Amino acid sequence: MATIRTVLLLLELFTVCYCLKRRSLGGEWIVREATGKYDNLKATVPGGIYTDLMNNKIIGDVFYGNNDTETRWVAQSDWIYTSQFLVDESFLNHKSINLVFEGLDTFATVLINNVEVGSSENMFVRYIFDIKNNLEPGNNTIEVQFSSPIKTAQSLILKQGYTVPPNCPPDNYRGECHVNQIRKMQASFAWDWGPALPSMGIWKEVFLQAYNSSVIRYVMVDPKDAPNDSWLITVSTYLSAEIGETIQGKLSYSLETDVSLIQQIVDVNRTNTDNENELLVDYSFTIPKITVRKWWPNGYGAQKLYNFTAKWQSGSEIDSKTVKIGFRTIELVQEPIGPNPRTFFQRKLAGSGLSFYFRVNGLPMFAKGSNEIPLDILPERGQNPQTVDRILQSAYSAHMNMLRVWGGGVYESDYFYQRADELGILIWQDFMFACAMYPTYPEYLDNVKAEVRHQVRRLNGHPSVALWAANNENELALMTNWYGTSNDFDLYKGDYVKLYIDTVRSELFKYAKDVIFVSSSPSNGKKTVQENYLSSDPGNPLFGDVHYYNYLVNSLDARAYPIPRFASEYGYQSLPDFDTWLTATDNAKDLYPNSSFMDHRQHHPFGLIENNLLMMYQLNFNDTSDNFYKTYMYYTQIIQAMSIKFETEYYRSFMGRVDSSGRGNTMGALFWQLNDVWVAPTWAGIDYTGKWKMLQYFAKEFFAPTIITAYLDIARQLHIYAMTEIASIFGSRLNVSAVIDVYKWTSFSPINSTVLDVSLEYGKALQIAVVDTDNYLNSIGCGSLPTARNQCFFYLSLISGNSVIAPHNLILAAPLKHSNLAKTQVSITSVIQVDDKGVKFEITLTADGISLFVWLDSHRVRGQFSENGFAQVVPTKAVTFQSETITSVATLENVITVNHLNNRQYQ
Numbered sequence: 001m002a003t004i005r006t007v008l009l010l011l012e013l014f015t016v017c018y019c020l021k022r023r024s025l026g027g028e029w030i031v032r033e034a035t036g037k038y039d040n041l042k043a044t045v046p047g048g049i050y051t052d053l054m055n056n057k058i059i060g061d062v063f064y065g066n067n068d069t070e071t072r073w074v075a076q077s078d079w080i081y082t083s084q085f086l087v088d089e090s091f092l093n094h095k096s097i098n099l100v101f102e103g104l105d106t107f108a109t110v111l112i113n114n115v116e117v118g119s120s121e122n123m124f125v126r127y128i129f130d131i132k133n134n135l136e137p138g139n140n141t142i143e144v145q146f147s148s149p150i151k152t153a154q155s156l157i158l159k160q161g162y163t164v165p166p167n168c169p170p171d172n173y174r175g176e177c178h179v180n181q182i183r184k185m186q187a188s189f190a191w192d193w194g195p196a197l198p199s200m201g202i203w204k205e206v207f208l209q210a211y212n213s214s215v216i217r218y219v220m221v222d223p224k225d226a227p228n229d230s231w232l233i234t235v236s237t238y239l240s241a242e243i244g245e246t247i248q249g250k251l252s253y254s255l256e257t258d259v260s261l262i263q264q265i266v267d268v269n270r271t272n273t274d275n276e277n278e279l280l281v282d283y284s285f286t287i288p289k290i291t292v293r294k295w296w297p298n299g300y301g302a303q304k305l306y307n308f309t310a311k312w313q314s315g316s317e318i319d320s321k322t323v324k325i326g327f328r329t330i331e332l333v334q335e336p337i338g339p340n341p342r343t344f345f346q347r348k349l350a351g352s353g354l355s356f357y358f359r360v361n362g363l364p365m366f367a368k369g370s371n372e373i374p375l376d377i378l379p380e381r382g383q384n385p386q387t388v389d390r391i392l393q394s395a396y397s398a399h400m401n402m403l404r405v406w407g408g409g410v411y412e413s414d415y416f417y418q419r420a421d422e423l424g425i426l427i428w429q430d431f432m433f434a435c436a437m438y439p440t441y442p443e444y445l446d447n448v449k450a451e452v453r454h455q456v457r458r459l460n461g462h463p464s465v466a467l468w469a470a471n472n473e474n475e476l477a478l479m480t481n482w483y484g485t486s487n488d489f490d491l492y493k494g495d496y497v498k499l500y501i502d503t504v505r506s507e508l509f510k511y512a513k514d515v516i517f518v519s520s521s522p523s524n525g526k527k528t529v530q531e532n533y534l535s536s537d538p539g540n541p542l543f544g545d546v547h548y549y550n551y552l553v554n555s556l557d558a559r560a561y562p563i564p565r566f567a568s569e570y571g572y573q574s575l576p577d578f579d580t581w582l583t584a585t586d587n588a589k590d591l592y593p594n595s596s597f598m599d600h601r602q603h604h605p606f607g608l609i610e611n612n613l614l615m616m617y618q619l620n621f622n623d624t625s626d627n628f629y630k631t632y633m634y635y636t637q638i639i640q641a642m643s644i645k646f647e648t649e650y651y652r653s654f655m656g657r658v659d660s661s662g663r664g665n666t667m668g669a670l671f672w673q674l675n676d677v678w679v680a681p682t683w684a685g686i687d688y689t690g691k692w693k694m695l696q697y698f699a700k701e702f703f704a705p706t707i708i709t710a711y712l713d714i715a716r717q718l719h720i721y722a723m724t725e726i727a728s729i730f731g732s733r734l735n736v737s738a739v740i741d742v743y744k745w746t747s748f749s750p751i752n753s754t755v756l757d758v759s760l761e762y763g764k765a766l767q768i769a770v771v772d773t774d775n776y777l778n779s780i781g782c783g784s785l786p787t788a789r790n791q792c793f794f795y796l797s798l799i800s801g802n803s804v805i806a807p808h809n810l811i812l813a814a815p816l817k818h819s820n821l822a823k824t825q826v827s828i829t830s831v832i833q834v835d836d837k838g839v840k841f842e843i844t845l846t847a848d849g850i851s852l853f854v855w856l857d858s859h860r861v862r863g864q865f866s867e868n869g870f871a872q873v874v875p876t877k878a879v880t881f882q883s884e885t886i887t888s889v890a891t892l893e894n895v896i897t898v899n900h901l902n903n904r905q906y907q
């Protein structure tokens, strides 16, 4: 290692570096409203108009009260950003001077010294304007004139020549119309979980770039499995070049492997004959596999990354770009699945389903994770590294190995993908089209092409980026007539293929050769391709991925659920907690179900509480006392956490097995949704302040590498399963003890304990036992039939030697409201600091009886507990608390509260 460093150092010392000139134009700018209503306001670039107006106190906090709708005038106005910058003669002497916007949101005209130099119409495109002839030595002005996205969307509706539905979102969204006409975050005009805050602004870096030869625009490195135990590394470097321009120089690539510094030199002397302002230099070389270690998803191994540097040298001018690369293979396996049919009828029913799973480095991987919506509804805030860290670290801690970057948001920041690489979180990347029909007129398609070209080259080199999907639910919407398109089906079908296949797909494959692509989520994968990209039943559980929502059934009953190959969306709502709500209103009186404030923030058409929560509440609690009003936010979090736990474990129990009709071999569970963009009733597991809801704590357990779980069928047979995905046991077996304890609700000692020896195989859910629940409970002393089920519960564990190797799993034998749960008290009996820094603490809890959904809350002290929302089945229990900032025992003793379901306080 030391020698390699020395070589690198020497290389730097002996190269005289006249690096090209790059000058940021970020910092303080001035913004004014176009008609002069507001003038001379301080602005920040990168940034956005809502943030700037909040900073200037022209508007209040847009995340507060009903301010989202009250400040809508902002997005109906036009805004002009200006700044000055100095350039000297030596800068101006360069042959090329570019003005580069990494992101303009969305419709802008750009002027330098009052002369228009370019314009933008897509928030997801990088704009590069040639301003060589517009600059003067000394002071120069830049002006970026944004026009209202709402008005612009409206102005475009005739372009397609016919309606491109839906025109407007449902009224409950309190949103804006025609967002599908524009290439901007689709959720910025409102969604069922978010407000309309149609931002405008220079949302990413802006800089000047001056050079004589050329600069590196993109470096994409694609390591692929090659014969002879080697990696074939294909590097695609895109150099700036005018059409017809000849570029001369030298590209040097360096890769520091575990054993040596590999350098490759490519001489470039080429004319750009393409019709884009970029020249592609493709180059491949191989390295022996033993010289690098693999990159693994979270939970499967380390996330080893290597620096890869591309250096462009022409004369004395040098540009360089370093990317981090990872060595991994990934395949989407779609192979016929043996249905195991028992009868002729079942054989017919089974048809010929295909598997749908990711194989990473040769290992079948159950995709565990969630769906990511934009990290903030204001895109400039969604790039905050702390926000990115908090959300991705939370996903990592909950054993997630895949996140879907959902198609109604944004292609996230470079930092987001870098962190995903570092944490081993694979990204299912949607293109940004969601829940709508879209235009296909030529300028629109050109605009989409520019977006695909840019985003694919920016992102595809990340080892985390696993799959590209052309849209969210648009095939489903078309095939099941969400938007009344069935009368003109062929017309919209033609548009569908034109946009997602002929444009998005073909553009993607131009820049990223053998990537995994699906035309929509959900889709039937290969079957969709066979059916010319529009399957008669896109939600077919025997193929591809499935999105599944049903708020009309008991979400704790297995019959509520499909048995898909891959569940890429499913979810239930809950409310954030009281403290979080109080960041959005000062008035605690607003915080009751169906208050006008709550209704304002409930965008789901079924309304607050009624959306499955009320039914689930009645089925499980039906607590008509005051307790409900005191703790209904907590109740909603319990219902959400229990439901998604149940559903996810049910899906995991179909890993590596199929039922008699060929359903199963489920290999993915990405629940909806990971994060929030405001404080509201939503499907999120992490609220807008970054606080974990009970669901996120439960995810940490239901996504654990090894679990034991069970579900009751209609005949009240309890099916107990265990499964493991510990990579190290692949090909061998894990011999463990499964412990089936039965407790009476009234005692800390189990009344029966059965230990079974089980031998787990990687990736195959194993049925451990089927228990005839009621008779069994009756036989072991839970009481007479039929109420024995109300007296007892199951408590499942997996033990290896003396260690507990899976989260304990409490399985109810009857709905909670029928369970003979005693009222108990849980108290915090000690808080001790367990590190030197003052960020890690141990909290001991004492209970005087079995207590459910024990919920610790650190209120204003941000941090996470090792467990939360748990069942306490022992008199004393310790959990750790990891604080985000340094704190003390005294503070925590003061702030931490504990609540639980059967709390004696609420008698």
Ligand SMILES: *[C@@H]1O[C@H](CO)[C@@H](O)[C@H](O)[C@H]1NC(C)=O
Pocket (backbone or CB within 6 Å): 058, 059, 060, 061, 062, 064, 065, 067, 070, 071
């Ligand atoms: C928004 O919220 C603030 C509190 O931050 C309030 O003072 C203000 O009046 C509200 N309304 C608007 C339109 O900004």
Ligand SMILES: *[C@@H]1O[C@H](CO)[C@@H](O)[C@H](O)[C@H]1NC(C)=O
Pocket (backbone or CB within 6 Å): 018, 093, 094, 095, 211, 212, 315, 316, 317
């Ligand atoms: C770029 O070209 C200009 C004009 O020919 C020259 O003055 C300058 O030194 C060159 N810069 C570099 C880094 O080659």
Ligand SMILES: *[C@@H]1O[C@H](CO)[C@@H](O)[C@H](O)[C@H]1NC(C)=O
Pocket (backbone or CB within 6 Å): 084, 086, 139, 140
């Ligand atoms: C550049 O122009 C702006 C606006 O006219 C002025 O405020 C600023 O002082 C000028 N800067 C210099 C260095 O001349």
Ligand SMILES: *[C@@H]1O[C@H](CO)[C@@H](O)[C@H](O)[C@H]1NC(C)=O
Pocket (backbone or CB within 6 Å): 228, 288
């Ligand atoms: C296989 O790899 C080894 C080690 O890198 C190399 O020496 C050998 O020439 C390679 N053989 C082929 C057929 O490429």
Ligand SMILES: *[C@@H]1O[C@H](CO)[C@@H](O)[C@H](O)[C@H]1NC(C)=O
Pocket (backbone or CB within 6 Å): 248, 269
């Ligand atoms: C570049 O290529 C052209 C045309 O093939 C050739 O005439 C020229 O000599 C080359 N220049 C260098 C520096 O290799």
Ligand SMILES: *[C@@H]1O[C@H](CO)[C@@H](O)[C@H](O)[C@H]1NC(C)=O
Pocket (backbone or CB within 6 Å): 256, 305, 306, 307
């Ligand atoms: C990669 O480069 C960065 C910054 O140049 C450096 O901090 C890091 O240690 C390098 N990583 C490896 C694995 O060499």
Ligand SMILES: *[C@@H]1O[C@H](CO)[C@@H](O)[C@H](O)[C@H]1NC(C)=O
Pocket (backbone or CB within 6 Å): 618, 619, 622, 624
């Ligand atoms: C809930 O309780 C109320 C009042 O005791 C009762 O009328 C209702 O039937 C119960 N609902 C369910 C679903 O048990």
Ligand SMILES: *[C@@H]1O[C@H](CO)[C@@H](O)[C@H](O)[C@H]1NC(C)=O
Pocket (backbone or CB within 6 Å): 751, 752, 753, 754, 779, 780
């Ligand atoms: C648990 O129940 C089973 C079946 O009724 C019985 O055989 C066993 O002895 C019981 N075990 C304990 C520890 O009570």
